[in-house]
Amino acid sequence: MKVDILTLFPENMNAFLHESIIGRAAAKGILDINCVQIRDYTENKQRQVDDYPYGGGWGCVMMAQPLKSCLDDVLSKAEGRKSRVIYMSPQGRTFDQQRAKELVRDYDHLVLVCGHYEGVDERFIEKCVDEEISIGNFVLTGGELAAMVVTDCVCRMVPGVLSDEECFTGESHWDGLLEYPQYTRPEVWEGMEVPEVLRGGNHADIERWRRKQMILRTRNKRPDMFEKLSLSESDEKLLSEIKRDESRMKLTQPIACRKAVAEDMDNILLTVRQGKNYLKKHRVDQWQSDYPTEELFEKDIQRGEGYVITYGGRFAGYFAFSTRPEPDYDDLTDGKWRSEEPYCVLHRAAVMAEYRGSGLSHHLMSFVEELARTAGRSYIRIDTHKKNKAMTALLREHGYEYRGNILVFCEPYHDPRRQAFDKIL
Numbered sequence: 001m002k003v004d005i006l007t008l009f010p011e012n013m014n015a016f017l018h019e020s021i022i023g024r025a026a027a028k029g030i031l032d033i034n035c036v037q038i039r040d041y042t043e044n045k046q047r048q049v050d051d052y053p054y055g056g057g058w059g060c061v062m063m064a065q066p067l068k069s070c071l072d073d074v075l076s077k078a079e080g081r082k083s084r085v086i087y088m089s090p091q092g093r094t095f096d097q098q099r100a101k102e103l104v105r106d107y108d109h110l111v112l113v114c115g116h117y118e119g120v121d122e123r124f125i126e127k128c129v130d131e132e133i134s135i136g137n138f139v140l141t142g143g144e145l146a147a148m149v150v151t152d153c154v155c156r157m158v159p160g161v162l163s164d165e166e167c168f169t170g171e172s173h174w175d176g177l178l179e180y181p182q183y184t185r186p187e188v189w190e191g192m193e194v195p196e197v198l199r200g201g202n203h204a205d206i207e208r209w210r211r212k213q214m215i216l217r218t219r220n221k222r223p224d225m226f227e228k229l230s231l232s233e234s235d236e237k238l239l240s241e242i243k244r245d246e247s248r249m250k251l252t253q254p255i256a257c258r259k260a261v262a263e264d265m266d267n268i269l270l271t272v273r274q275g276k277n278y279l280k281k282h283r284v285d286q287w288q289s290d291y292p293t294e295e296l297f298e299k300d301i302q303r304g305e306g307y308v309i310t311y312g313g314r315f316a317g318y319f320a321f322s323t324r325p326e327p328d329y330d331d332l333t334d335g336k337w338r339s340e341e342p343y344c345v346l347h348r349a350a351v352m353a354e355y356r357g358s359g360l361s362h363h364l365m366s367f368v369e370e371l372a373r374t375a376g377r378s379y380i381r382i383d384t385h386k387k388n389k390a391m392t393a394l395l396r397e398h399g400y401e402y403r404g405n406i407l408v409f410c411e412p413y414h415d416p417r418r419q420a421f422d423k424i425l
Contacts, residue, residue: 001030001032001108001110002031002032002034002108003034003109003151003154004109004110005112005151006036006038007114007142007143007144009142010035011035013035013148022152025161036074041066041069041070042065043065048063050116060118061119061120061121062115062120062121068124082107082109083109083110084107084110084131085129086110086111086129086133087120087125088114088115089125089132089133093134095149095153097174100150100154103154104158110151112143112150114147116141116142135150176218176229177214177215177225178218180211180213180214181217183195215231215235215239219239248357249358253312255311256309257309257364259306260300260306260307260308261301262298262301264301264318265298267315267318267352268297270352271315274353279388282387282390284387286385286411288411296348297348307367309360309367311355311360317349317351317352317361317364323343323345323375324345326381328407329383332403332404333406334405335403336403337381337403338403338422339424341379342377344377344381345381346368346382349361361394365398377425379422381420382400383406384418384419385415385418386417386418395421400422401422402419403420405418405420406418406420
């Protein structure tokens with residue numbers, strides 16, 4: 001790509017355009033960027049480039065002759081290239097990523113004309129300019145800044161300028177969306193953490209999160225762009241998830257974990273009833289009998305294995321945590337546990353209906369790991385029904401791996417098959 005910029009201030013522009021990424025590409029010969037002094041093409045000793053406007057008015061107007069002579073010389077050296085002459089003007093088409101893609105696709109020589117003072121003689125525009133481009137609805141003292149913007153935007157898409165095409169295809173405006181948020185070290189800065197999904201290493205989850213963030217950011221920050229989008233079916237699903245997430249409760253109060261006491265029983269049983277209704281609605285044959293019973297929760301509490309999640313001091317969820325071996329885990333119908341070391345078990349985990357989708361369950365899983373470490377254990381096992389998609393997704397998100405299947409006969413006449421998961425801390 002060859003870019004010739006017709007300007008009254010070539011030294012200033014060269015200082016910018018021959019530095020950093022664009023400058024390195026020019027040094028390698030990938031780009032050929034020249035800032036040409038218009039004054040060198042004047043026809044009088046004063047090197048005059050401007051004069052007073054016909055009809056009166058403020059300031060002076062750049063003369064057509066020096067511009068035309070400068071342009072003719074530049075085009076004569078184009079060596080058969082496909083050229084495009086562009087005048088940087090607040091009256092032109094607003095420059096955007098789409099136009100930048102078109103320019104780098106359709107031309108290998110751009111001539112950018114920088115006006116100054118009160119503009120340029122209209123006859124030069126009519127006779128010599130292919131198009132006018134504006135970088136926004138405002139006026140600058142000259143076209144130099146606008147020309148540098150166009151040069152940088154176009155040239156960074158020339159093959160070889162950036163290390164990989166993905167360096168620009170995933171950025172803001174490439175496909176009508178804004179770019180996803182970026183993070184670097186440290187993992188925690190001023191109490192703000194890098195999103196867990198970016199630290200998990202699952203590339204499919206990361207790509208999905210990033211796409212979702214692009215849709216969310218565009219909708220919130222640039223509704224004008226969002227209105228013009230034609231979302232794919234997969235993007236429509238992500239948008240539905242965004243809307244559903246926004247309708248859920250936002251956790252703004254302290255979340256804590258404590259041992260359950262007898263006075264918690266009414267809330268525990270209410271949470272279980274809500275959980276049963278949820279599972280039935282989603283056709284999951286789990287907790288669809290008398291299990292888990294009040295007597296079972298009483299035993300949890302007596303053994304010190306029952307735990308309550310509180311939100312702002314109020315009951316929000318329950319789980320049972322034990323370091324006792326689980327007999328049902330002795331025989332996997334297929335597969336194999338990752339370790340035979342002493343393990344902890346998570347059972348009967350549920351949050352109250354009002355907290356579903358709020359992220360409270362993620363805190364519950366974190367509390368389980370804290371309890372395991374406190375107990376001197378680094379290995380956790382758990383099981384769930386194969387159709388319990390919400391629990392399965394939660395486990396996978398927290399690093400649990402599917403190990404095989406077990407049979408649990410605590411609910412007579414109901415599906416005894418359970419998927420077993422484990423995690424080594």
